[in-house]
Amino acid sequence: MKDQLIAQAQVEGFAKCRVTRPDAVPQAAGRLAAFLADGRHGQMGWMAERADWRGDPAALWPQARSVIMLAEPYTPEHDPLAVLDQRDRGAISVYAQNRDYHDVVKKRLKRLGRWLIEQAPDAQIKVFVDTAPVMEKPLGQAAGLGWQGKHTNLLARDLGNWFFLGAIFTTLDIEPDQPEHDHCGSCTACLDICPTQAFPAPFQLDARRCISYLTIEHHGPVAEELRARLGNRIYGCDDCLAVCPWNKFAQSAREARYHARDDLKAPELAQLAALDDAAFRAMFAGSPIKRIGRNRFVRNVLYAIGNSGNAALRVVAARLQDDADATVADAARWAVGRLGQE
Template identity: 55%
Template sequence: MAETSKIVEELRSRALQLGFEAFGIASADSRPDLPEKLRIALEKGWHGDMEWMAETEERRADPTKLWEEARSVILLGVNYGPDFNPLDLLKEKQIGVISAYARNRDYHDIIKGKLKELAGLLARRSGADVKVFVDTAPLMEKPLAEAAGLGWQGKHTVLVSRKFGSWLFLGAILTSAELPGDKPHAESCGRCTKCLDVCPTKAFPGPFQLDARRCLAYLSVEHKGQIPLEFRVPMGNRIYGCDDCLAVCPWNKFASVSQEAKLRSRPELERPELGTLVALDDAGFRALFAGSPVKRIGHSRFLRNVLIGIGNSGSSGYVPAVENRLNDASPLVRGAAIWALRRLDPDRAEALKNTYLPGENDAEVAAEWSGDI
């Protein structure tokens, strides 16, 4: 045990040197409650069209089913706290708001290399097997991080830390080594419901429950179809993700701004102008978002989101740019452009309907023109 404790202290020290600001250990079987919780969420359909969650249900709910040799889980956190309140950007209707985590280099790339280095150190010191995970495998990092003492899952389902508020990237190392676990963190939200109350689409059926089908973070990033009509106005100028429930958390007042240079926002992604974004071709989109998680949603879904933002801008000055997207090759883009045009200049939209509707071969886009949505 003394030797194991020495290894753990070395790992903690090295993790800090690598830029991890939170470190904790839990046993691989520390959350026997997860299978039932996941089953309930899936049965209610809260995962939306993220079918991979249902397909990997058994492995996702139990790390030992994901890897039967797993005995311990090391959870690590990197602070990405912004230096301003993201909610302030929602007032600037001519810009596109990108979630704080996506305004810098893709966190998968940042964290994975560091995790591999730390895992390698553990393997060398202990002789144990290791596996590294960064939100790319069926592993429920947040409840495991709670078990490892990094924080607790708040009523918005995101991990909350006393030191970093709601702003932690998480990574995990599964290992066959038996490591001493840290004390689980007790839920500390109290009576506060700020995160639930601020949600513009009422995506929380109750505290500690999230219906992704109503969540703007899911709809703008994971959802592949048109944004459902009832969520378009609430979406406002959010073009990638949504920080509302994170940003209002009172624990953020204790959070420090990330000092990690790679996690600081890229200036060009803090307040990008909607008119500039809607004019991007695919090459321009890829160039602007090189190394950013935004690039993963692709050009068409990105333009869909931008056009929703333009439709909510209230500025008729965007009408020519919107019209340029009415004959876009992507039905996603055409449909969103019609909605934006109807919002900004309904008379112009009605006048153009007879030009575009007869030749439209996509049923959803045709419904946008006809108003049958």
């Protein structure tokens, strides 16, 4: 059954399939509690609301006997750091440069789950992709998919760190794999490159300083001390992922819907700042960017404009100083002030 499962997972497009037990991450609850106690989750209140399930996968579904962990590569075909030098353009995280991975991965998981039930009709399954209270990365390490690096993301010797995770909880009792161990060694490339110094220590992240959190999860104005450090990153940040040496073993993304749209590789800030709600929704239909809404997105664009050093963009920001959204208006005034000092 397990060999057939792995083979079928590859047929469905997954690069790697491993199995663990729901109770295989006993350390997760304590680490999560410490993270929450320090307030490092910022405005992500949902992390605390389901901390009991998140910290103990066995509590999420007590009937589950096995957790099938799967990896699907989204490795970029271009250098994701190159756009950072194009200061009149926006940098969008690689994973968000095309279709929403939640939809793509979940459909694959459901197909694999249906196949599993065909083989074992009495089995039950639940599939998860990043939106449920499941700590996929610790489970991924316990299953042997890879290990959580110093940047806290999962990476693997045969995949690098450009891959999505999916999980299938099942009542089937499937032989578990051996956990993976840390192979980061003395490397600190991911820690050293972080623009906002979001890593208090190796293997620890303070989300309140992470650009991915600030541009996606954080509501309202970003602290002024951090705005300049955002550079032209307008949705997410790939710096710590992009510099990982293990990426030399990364596998190409086989799913065409993960290949970057041309208009999202390095979009012009001036055009993005002009988006109203309808235009924003049209441009990002089917994209994970859509969920943060026009106001938060344009806020990010205005911070990037303020960091551009391009005086020609001052007039673009000036048009939004009286925007109906207070945070957008604040970002516009900040950008105008920054460019006025150039």
